[in-house]
Amino acid sequence: MMETLLLLLLFCSVSSSVRHSLKYLITASTGLPTVPIFMAVMLVNDLQSCYCSSNKTLEVKHDAWKQLFDDTKLWDWVKEQCFDILPDLYKSRLHRFMQHFNQSTGVHVLQVMRGSEWDNKTGEVSGFMKCGYDGEDLMTLNLTTKTWIPLKGQADIIKKQWDADTGSNNERVNFITQIYPQWLKMYLSYGNKSLLKPVPPSVSLLQKSPSSPVRCHATGFYPERATMFWSKDGEELHEDVDHGEILPNHDGSFQMRVDLMNISSVKPEDWRRYDCVFQFSGVKVIITKLNEAVIRTNLVSPSQVPAGAVVGVVVGLMLLSACITGVFIWRKKNNNVDIRQTDHRSRDIRRDVL
Structure with missing residues (x-):
């Protein structure tokens, strides 16, 4: 099948x-x-x-x-x-x-x-x-x-x-x-x-465990002409970064992600130097700072997980259904x-x- x-x-x-x-x-x-x-x-x-x-x-x-x-x-x-x-x-x-x-x-x-x-x-x-x-x-x-x-x-x-x-x-x-x-x-x-009319995304930082890559996930934006990347001290990072493709959501909007891979090698005091940058035609640049306090992770009980944390699974299922x-x-x-x-x-x- x-x-x-x-x-x-x-x-x-x-x-x-x-x-x-x-x-x-x-x-x-x-x-x-x-x-x-x-x-x-x-x-x-x-x-x-x-x-x-x-x-x-x-x-x-x-x-x-x-x-x-x-x-x-x-x-x-x-x-x-x-x-x-x-x-x-x-x-x-x-x-x-x-x-x-x-x-x-x-x-x-x-x-x-x-x-x-x-x-x-x-x-x-x-x-x-x-x-x-x-x-x-x-x-x-x-x-x-x-x-x-x-x-x-x-x-x-x-x-x-x-x-x-x-x-x-x-x-x-x-x-x-x-x-x-x-x-x-x-x-x-x-x-x-x-x-x-451009529609801006909802941007989240996701991580499975403290040693896992930090994923910057943007969803719900339209049209699909957008870019997203990690930066350090304002400069775009090209190494230790994994870019995902732009994918359609079931409602006609789009989603994309970019992963910061070797997060365990980043010193805690240096986290503030990293940003996830979403650039969108016709919409102001959206910057999400690397902040442990806003990262959504699997290391919480199911009742504590915000609804947005499961968006990847839901979107994946809806994408399959939509296609x-x-x-x-x-x-x-x-x-x-x-x-x-x-x-x-x-x-x-x-x-x-x-």
């Missing part, structure tokens, strides 16, 4: 970007009785906004986007795509992949990630589309040549087949470079208050753009998804 979860989590990672982004993560699977055969997540600025599955589940996050769905009457169209059209399409695609790799049974996963990034200052637009199979990158689309680039040898035959279908490739590129940026602007227009339930569409009324103007095209472009 753990191997299966690792496969499903492949596209959960979040990458930092200074641009606004719209991403779709799509997954089809077989051999997993408790997992829908089709799941899709839409991310706006790497914040989950919509999740749907072939199990007739449709969830739209945040009131702003619910209002967008109401105003543009998107509910019925999204249900049709997620409940009927896309599951059949992806099930067929997945079976063809299995035949190509001489597989008839077992657990297999097909994933597609596609999206656009838009710079609201320069107007520059970029995009991408790639697919993976059973946990490995398989193909990526060159938006300039409108041809596929195989990422492993077995994909050469698939590349030839897909390149021969120039109509589908043209439609994919058009969506990524033209339609997605329009949709992104609509989502930003509806959600700009919650999406563009499994939301892993899979990879993030209006805006400037004369109406999403309904493209609905009739999308209804007919059923082959465009992959």
Whole structure:
């Protein structure tokens, strides 16, 4: 089961970007009785906004986007795509992949990630589309040549087949470079208050035992463009420091940590020289001094442990849950753009998804 979860989590990672982004993560699977055969997540600025599955589940996050769905009457169209059209399409695609790799049974996963990034200052637009199979990158689309680039040898035959279908490739590129940026602007227009306003973190110092590393843990911040480090006498430390990755929380915010490793070698009188520094775009720098009095540790009875001390465990469980339930569409009324103007095209472009 753990191997299966690792496969499903492949596209959960979040990458930092200074641009606004719209991403779709799509997954089809077989051999997993408790997992829908089709799941899709839409991310706006790497914040989950919509999740749907072939199990007739449709969830739209945040009131702003619910209002967008109401105003543009998107509910019925999204249900049709997620409940009927896309599951059949992806099930067929997945079976063809299995035949190509001489597989008839077992657990297999097909994933597609596609999206656009838009710079609201320069107007520059970029995009991408790639697919993976059973946990490995398989193909990526060159938006300039409108041809596929195989990422492993077995994909050469698939590349030839897909390149021969120039109509589908043209439609994919058009969506990524033209339609997605329009949709992104609509989502930003509806959600700009919650999406563009930075949210500062809650910062804690954690330690398992007096000889264990001291962990500086920041959680609940948004967006993810942040850095955190330990400093001594105002200078950033590069040795005896372990940096963790920025990870998503279940509510769309982010968390990160940085560990001060050899704390036992630091003299008690020198602790005041160390600081944990959190730097966040648009928010004042947050400095947390190394102070034994504020460190949360396991060396207390369960009844004395503050609620925040278990945040790492809770966040870990919620992250796993969020990725499994939301892993899979990879993030209006805006400037004369109406999403309904493209609905009739999308209804007919059923082959465009992959």
